[in-house]
Amino acid sequence: MAGAAGRVVRRWYPSVLRSSLQVPALQLHMSKTAMRASQKDFESALSQVKRLKDPGNEVKLKLYALYKQATEGPCNTPKPGVFDLINKAKWDAWNALGSLPKETARQNYVDLVSGLSSSSDSSSQVKPEADRKQPGYETLVVTSEDSITKIMMNRPAKKNAITIQCLRVHKYQPSSSFSPTHSDVPSEMYNEIMLALKAASKDDSAITVLTGNGDYYSSGNDLSNFTDIPPEGIEEKAKSSAILLRDFVDCFIDFPKPLIAVVNGPAVGISVTILGLFDTVYASSRATFHTPFSHLGQSPEGCSSYTFPKIMGPAKAAEMLIFGKKLTAAEACAQGLVTEVFPDSTFQKEVWTRLKAYSKLPPNAMRISKQVIRNREKEKLRAINAEESRALQERWLSDECTNAVMNFLTRKAKL
Numbered sequence: 001m002a003g004a005a006g007r008v009v010r011r012w013y014p015s016v017l018r019s020s021l022q023v024p025a026l027q028l029h030m031s032k033t034a035m036r037a038s039q040k041d042f043e044s045a046l047s048q049v050k051r052l053k054d055p056g057n058e059v060k061l062k063l064y065a066l067y068k069q070a071t072e073g074p075c076n077t078p079k080p081g082v083f084d085l086i087n088k089a090k091w092d093a094w095n096a097l098g099s100l101p102k103e104t105a106r107q108n109y110v111d112l113v114s115g116l117s118s119s120s121d122s123s124s125q126v127k128p129e130a131d132r133k134q135p136g137y138e139t140l141v142v143t144s145e146d147s148i149t150k151i152m153m154n155r156p157a158k159k160n161a162i163t164i165q166c167l168r169v170h171k172y173q174p175s176s177s178f179s180p181t182h183s184d185v186p187s188e189m190y191n192e193i194m195l196a197l198k199a200a201s202k203d204d205s206a207i208t209v210l211t212g213n214g215d216y217y218s219s220g221n222d223l224s225n226f227t228d229i230p231p232e233g234i235e236e237k238a239k240s241s242a243i244l245l246r247d248f249v250d251c252f253i254d255f256p257k258p259l260i261a262v263v264n265g266p267a268v269g270i271s272v273t274i275l276g277l278f279d280t281v282y283a284s285s286r287a288t289f290h291t292p293f294s295h296l297g298q299s300p301e302g303c304s305s306y307t308f309p310k311i312m313g314p315a316k317a318a319e320m321l322i323f324g325k326k327l328t329a330a331e332a333c334a335q336g337l338v339t340e341v342f343p344d345s346t347f348q349k350e351v352w353t354r355l356k357a358y359s360k361l362p363p364n365a366m367r368i369s370k371q372v373i374r375n376r377e378k379e380k381l382r383a384i385n386a387e388e389s390r391a392l393q394e395r396w397l398s399d400e401c402t403n404a405v406m407n408f409l410t411r412k413a414k415l
């Protein structure tokens, strides 16, 4: 396997697969014998594949197997051990191609990518407000209209799971190799949400909305964040993640304008806990609210250890935060976490009509009212946030957490 500088990171590979699915740059210097008619198509497919939406693990395995077969021929490595699930799945996929000729594998790879590209071009996934979209965000769609800045989490295929890792984009240079000089794209969602909130706090909008694209509001922390371990080690990763978490939650604590969550579907983990820091929470009748921290060997964040008992009383908060009880939208509304629930069929229409009316209210009055309501708690919330982040830093290093995350990533467990 080539070193980091010579690797191609396919954007949509989960980190757990990424480490071993990375295609060594040097392998992309095709051998002279492979320089046949379809090599150009193959190279173009290799470059095209990086721009595709995540096609799912099954297709990724097919692509991996065809790539290996096309460039190395039949599977020639020892079978990984039974507990090495990811590498075994990859080995099985490659080995299943038997003695398929390299040229056929190359052609099949090209055909597969071409099929994926056309289906992703005609995807029914709407590109909301493409014309009014603010540029520069990879994982969000941010728009400003009618005095409302709308921050929409935009990884619908991953249920809007919130990512940490900074994806590296390598530029393909057909004449030489994949360039080792890559640009770091600010494509991870925690930082992008912070940037969008900071920009919204200064723009001329009266209110700010956070919502999700697709059927989920957000499935919370992207669990593959845990697999992207830096060379400095897992302790360093836990430390930097705790700092990121603290900074992320501080942005919500400090946000100066009315902040509204438009919860379009199920919400999990940190996307639920921070709701206690919003001024208003509108939910679709399809939404659910789930904080399965104990199941994941983790502990509450987002100041929920303070805001939830305050909002719903300690007993109900404990049922959610310790035992992971999932609430329906109606239950969350009855507990005071949600302001109002709307039928899913009319959710968007009713909510946006309401918000447009609110956004016409005098912005300074709304801002001052928010400050009067929230300011006296800010210092306390910051201290709670720091304490929760410290507790999680330790939890992330525990066996309970590691096992729960691995169970999800190897598909043994789902919430």
Ligand SMILES: CCCC/C=C/CC(=O)SCCNC(=O)CCNC(=O)[C@H](O)C(C)(C)COP(=O)(O)OP(=O)(O)OC[C@H]1O[C@@H](n2cnc3c(N)ncnc32)[C@H](O)[C@@H]1OP(=O)(O)O
Residues within 6 Å of the ligand: 054, 055, 056, 057, 157, 158, 159, 161, 162, 164, 219, 220, 221, 222, 223, 224, 241, 242, 244, 245, 268, 269, 270, 271, 292, 293, 296, 298, 301, 408, 413, 414, 415
């Ligand atoms: C640095 C700050 C850290 C702050 C810490 C916060 C703590 C939390 O937020 S805890 C909550 C963590 N979230 C979860 O545990 C949710 C895990 N996801 C699931 O259980 C399920 O995916 C689901 C119940 C949300 C949805 O199930 P469904 O069957 O409808 O869809 P899937 O096929 O499972 O999902 C589609 C696709 O999306 C990927 N995905 C969904 N959620 C996550 C996630 N949280 N992390 C990583 N990936 C996620 C899922 O793997 C699928 O991907 P593939 O299509 O590639 O298989």
